[in-house]
Amino acid sequence: MLLTIRTGMPTDVRVSGVGMTPFESDSRGSLVDLAATAAERAIADAGIDPSDVDALHFGNALAEALDESAGLANALAAALGLDGASADRIENTSATGASAFHRGVETLESGVESGDVEGGEDDTVLVVGAERMSAGDTRDVTEAISRLVHRREYAQGITLPSFGGLAAGAYLDRHDAPREALAAVAAKNHANAVDNPVAQLRKPIDVADALDSPVVAAPLRLYDCCPMSDGAAAVVLTRSDSASRSDPRVAGIASATGTHAVAERPDPLAIDSVSAAGERVFDRAGIDPDDVDVACIHDAFTVLELIELEELGFYETGTAWEATLDGETALDGDLPVNPGGGLKARGHPLGATGLSQIVELVWQLRGDLSEARRVAGAETGFAINVAGFGNNSVCTVLRA
Amino acid sequence: MTDSNIDPSAAPTRPRERDLPADRAFVCDDCGARWYYDRRRCPDCGRSSTDAATVRLETGTVVATTTVETTPPDVRAPNHLALVRFDGVQVTAQAADGDLSPGDTVRFDGSHRLRESRERTDPRLLAVDDD
Ligand SMILES: [Zn+2]
Numbered sequence: 001m002l003l004t005i006r007t008g009m010p011t012d013v014r015v016s017g018v019g020m021t022p023f024e025s026d027s028r029g030s031l032v033d034l035a036a037t038a039a040e041r042a043i044a045d046a047g048i049d050p051s052d053v054d055a056l057h058f059g060n061a062l063a064e065a066l067d068e069s070a071g072l073a074n075a076l077a078a079a080l081g082l083d084g085a086s087a088d089r090i091e092n093t094s095a096t097g098a099s100a101f102h103r104g105v106e107t108l109e110s111g112v113e114s115g116d117v118e119g120g121e122d123d124t125v126l127v128v129g130a131e132r133m134s135a136g137d138t139r140d141v142t143e144a145i146s147r148l149v150h151r152r153e154y155a156q157g158i159t160l161p162s163f164g165g166l167a168a169g170a171y172l173d174r175h176d177a178p179r180e181a182l183a184a185v186a187a188k189n190h191a192n193a194v195d196n197p198v199a200q201l202r203k204p205i206d207v208a209d210a211l212d213s214p215v216v217a218a219p220l221r222l223y224d225c226c227p228m229s230d231g232a233a234a235v236v237l238t239r240s241d242s243a244s245r246s247d248p249r250v251a252g253i254a255s256a257t258g259t260h261a262v263a264e265r266p267d268p269l270a271i272d273s274v275s276a277a278g279e280r281v282f283d284r285a286g287i288d289p290d291d292v293d294v295a296c297i298h299d300a301f302t303v304l305e306l307i308e309l310e311e312l313g314f315y316e317t318g319t320a321w322e323a324t325l326d327g328e329t330a331l332d333g334d335l336p337v338n339p340g341g342g343l344k345a346r347g348h349p350l351g352a353t354g355l356s357q358i359v360e361l362v363w364q365l366r367g368d369l370s371e372a373r374r375v376a377g378a379e380t381g382f383a384i385n386v387a388g389f390g391n392n393s394v395c396t397v398l399r400a
Numbered sequence: 401m402t403d404s405n406i407d408p409s410a411a412p413t414r415p416r417e418r419d420l421p422a423d424r425a426f427v428c429d430d431c432g433a434r435w436y437y438d439r440r441r442c443p444d445c446g447r448s449s450t451d452a453a454t455v456r457l458e459t460g461t462v463v464a465t466t467t468v469e470t471t472p473p474d475v476r477a478p479n480h481l482a483l484v485r486f487d488g489v490q491v492t493a494q495a496a497d498g499d500l501s502p503g504d505t506v507r508f509d510g511s512h513r514l515r516e517s518r519e520r521t522d523p524r525l526l527a528v529d530d531d
């Protein structure tokens with residue numbers, strides 16, 4: 001009976017606790033230690049006991065490629081003392097964190113199988129994402145990431161930054177945008193990270209610094225690209241009548257895949273997985289892009305922030321660069337984008353990134369940040385986490 | 401009974417393993433549609449790709465270019481790449497040099513090892529003289 005009633009009810013999944021470790025270039029401790037640290041912070045923030053957790057979803061992308069331990073979800077469940085909870089591991093390359101979050105929401109929407117449900121207690125899901133990219137040497141990590149592309153792309157020596165370079169060149173060329181527009185994205189996201197204690201790169205940079213950094217894949221330079229990172233982020237999701245009304249609600253979540261081979265996209269600046277996931281999430285949340293007060297955009301490369309803002313409908317095609325130069329996406333602009341520094345400056349530990357976006361939105365919506373970090377009066381938050389170079393996108397809308 | 405759905409000895413069905421040269425695309429025997437990146441079925445009519453013929457790509461038009469300075473250990477640096485539109489397919493491939501621009505006409509030419517770890521050789525994109 002309980003399940004029948006639930007099927008017809010609107011989603012009322014709330015984020016009742018968040019936690020993360022600082023993102024850094026080389027962390028101490030094992031992958032499971034990192035994950036457990038973030039998880040314990042989220043559990044404490046939610047004010048629950050580990051025994052309250054009905055299900056654990058653990059997002060990690062590269063453990064096998066970097067020869068770290070396997071059986072990660074079970075190891076983490078044991079480390080946290082979640083005996084009896086269901087547990088599994090989620091992998092979706094650079095969107096692993098958001099996919100794990102998506103699974104957590106679905107688990108609550110479908111009703112978790114646990115004694116707690118029968119007993120009428122709160123349904124509680126713990127979602128954790130972690131990555132320790134320092135576990136391998138740079139060569140191993142680069143090789144593991146370069147295998148994310150299509151076999152025939154791999155044969156050409158193509159890597160993800162190669163796609164970034166092609167797209168950036170096409171964007172600047174088609175929209176007659178200055179190279180400074182890309183640098184402005186980097187400078188903004190670095191500025192936002194300065195006051196974020198969990199960010200990896202807290203050094204302010206200006207447009208000139210970015211334009212002077214070494215070329216990675218022309219026209220992209222080093223400061224257009226996110227770093228390799230270690231780190232973990234976690235959230236506690238709750239669905240119950242007793243959940244605190246002040247906890248941010250998951251108003252919508254949606255995923256979509258696109259072409260695997262990037263060249264098969266008729267237009268290199270049109271990323272279908274981004275626009276499809278965006279349309280779905282706005283539809284599910286019943287809002288328009290105009291309603292969003294703060295956005296976390298997957299800026300693995302600066303040009304992606306511009307393309308995604310356009311594909312999602314925040315800006316008309318070919319105009320996000322001007323909006324960025326005009327300061328519209330700055331912390332005090334009309335649409336603050338990546339207030340925590342984004343992938344560019346907070347860092348990009350693959351399995352943790354999507355969850356760190358959720359953590360940032362929750363901090364913004366609850367208003368528990370210092371004035372230097374806060375988007376004033378934010379009530380609706382948006383996040384997009386992207387796998388590969390647009391192979392698979394996951395969008396989330398949170399509302400205060 | 402030899403239904404492959406229940407025959408435990410049947411091999412998984414898959415397109416024949418074909419590591420095509422960089423200048424060749426697949427072409428559907430039924431409808432003539434072309435594709436470059438392997439798939440199990442024709443994107444247009446759905447015919448199985450197992451026995452799909454291949455076709456040599458002639459000239460194409462450059463859509464975008466980049467020169468990658470930070471490359472994997474077995475890939476040349478800098479690695480000149482171009483996204484090129486050919487008849488029916490779009491391809492990202494290595495270019496002979498860094499002189500290509502969007503709109504240029506190119507063809508595949510020559511014999512190069514695209515990755516040092518690959519035994520075989522492939523052609524690279526080369527500008528076609530318009531005059
Ligand atoms: Zn066909």
